[in-house]
Amino acid sequence: MIDVIKGTLLIVGALLMLLAAIGLLRLPDLLTRMHATTKAAALGVILVMLANAMHFSEVGVVARSLAVIVFILLTAPVAAHVIGRAGYFVGSKLWSGTVKDELRPNYDPLTHALKSGLETEENAKRQPRETDPE
C-alpha cells in the first residue's frame, strides 16, 4: 500500500517538473514563463520529498524532508519576485497579447522613480500635521 502511495507521489512530482519545463519552453514571455516554473516545480519537489519521508520513515529523514519543503516554499516566491523585478527593470518585452501593464504609465525606467498620481504643488509643500495617521 505504501509503495503505491510512494510511486504515485514520485510519478506525479516528476510529471509536474516536466510540466514546468514544457511551460518554460512554450510560453511567450518572461513573466508567463516564471508563472509556469515556480509553482509547478516547487510542487514537484514537495511531492518527491514527501515520497522520501514515507520511504525512510525515520525521524531524522522526515525532518530533513520537511526542511527541504519549507526551504523551497520560502525561497521560490522570493527568487521569482526578484527575477521578475530585474526583468522589468532591464526592459524585457511583454507578450503582444498583454492586456494591462499598470506600471508603465507611472514608472520611469531611467531614474527608477515611481509616481503615485498625487504629485501636486500643494502636496510638495505640505508639512506633517498632528492629525496625520502614523
Place this chain on the structure above:
Amino acid sequence: MDTVILISQVIMSLALVLAFVRVVRGPSLPDRVVALELFSTTVVGLVGVYAIQSGVANFLDAAIVIALMGFLAAIGFARFLERGGPRDD
C-alpha cells in the same frame, strides 16, 4: 518500485533537456536565469529520487545544499541585472 523510480528519472531527465533548450535559446538573460533555476529545482528532485533508489538518506543534505545554491545564484543574477552589469544577450 524500481520501474517507478526509473520512469520518474526518465521524466525528470526530459524536463532537464527541455529547460536546457530554453537556456540555449534565450532570448534574454532573465529567461536564462529562470531556466537555470528550474534546472536546480529539477536536480533537487533527481537527488531525492536517487536517495530512495540507493537507500542512503544522507543525499537529502546534498539536496538542501543544491536548493540553497540555486536560490543564491538567482538572487545574485537579479542584483547583477538591476545594477546594470555588462550583458550579451
